[in-house]
Amino acid sequence: MLNLILFGPPGSGKGTQSQLVIEKYGLIHISTGELLRNEISIGTPLGQEAEQFIQKGQLVPDEVVIGMLSTVLEKHPRSKGYIFDGFPRTAAQSEALDKLLSLRKTAITKVLSLEVPEDELVRRLLERGKTSGRVDDANEEIIRARIVEYHNKTVPVADHYARVGKFKKVKGDGTIEETFELLCNEIDSLVAVEA
Numbered sequence: 001m002l003n004l005i006l007f008g009p010p011g012s013g014k015g016t017q018s019q020l021v022i023e024k025y026g027l028i029h030i031s032t033g034e035l036l037r038n039e040i041s042i043g044t045p046l047g048q049e050a051e052q053f054i055q056k057g058q059l060v061p062d063e064v065v066i067g068m069l070s071t072v073l074e075k076h077p078r079s080k081g082y083i084f085d086g087f088p089r090t091a092a093q094s095e096a097l098d099k100l101l102s103l104r105k106t107a108i109t110k111v112l113s114l115e116v117p118e119d120e121l122v123r124r125l126l127e128r129g130k131t132s133g134r135v136d137d138a139n140e141e142i143i144r145a146r147i148v149e150y151h152n153k154t155v156p157v158a159d160h161y162a163r164v165g166k167f168k169k170v171k172g173d174g175t176i177e178e179t180f181e182l183l184c185n186e187i188d189s190l191v192a193v194e195a
């Protein structure tokens with residue numbers, strides 16, 4: 001299996017690039033942000049809890065997200081592989097993911113990290129907020145809060161995978177096509193090793 005984590009701060013292009021990657025490589029896309037927004041829109045108790053955090057730009061508690069992710073993995077037991085987008089976002093989530101995958105006799109192949117300067121992130125998110133209807137893209141204060149959460153809680157996830165040689169930075173501030181090409185170069189080299 002090819003199990004990728006698409007890593008990077010809010011606005012780095014994980015969602016956009018994930019779509020392109022799944023089309024080309026036939027992986028299953030798991031975006032915890034999308035799953036949470038879906039729970040909110042159908043009004044489940046999980047969604048109602050998550051919304052309190054998301055609208056402030058804070059991370060949703062680990063137990064909520066990990067439980068949700070485990071349920072989703074059970075729905076897709078036979079896959080060529082997964083691309084995780086927006087997960088894991090804390091050290092506890094990365095430990096839980098490693099365990100869930102090892103129970104399935106698999107593991108993370110590589111973490112690909114989209115590198116984008118902070119000013120560009122804020123610009124992109126404010127732009128997206130004009131049309132996305134996402135409450136967490138609505139103003140700069142919430143966007144900055146998300147970036148602070150990223151630095152405080154999510155960056156340790158990078159260290160976790162870097163220690164085992166599974167972390168790779170990819171330049172993410174070019175065009176969508178340029179970034180996709182850089183990602184494909186990385187993924188193709190992983191596929192070549194697997195084959």
Ligand code: ADP
Binds near residue numbers: 009014053085086087
């Ligand atoms: P972005 O990467 O642009 O912030 P996402 O759609 O991935 O967008 O996430 C939106 C929000 O959903 C996050 O700010 C956070 O509140 C919540 N969220 C998504 N994934 C997680 C996660 N793995 N752990 C905790 N909270 C999460």
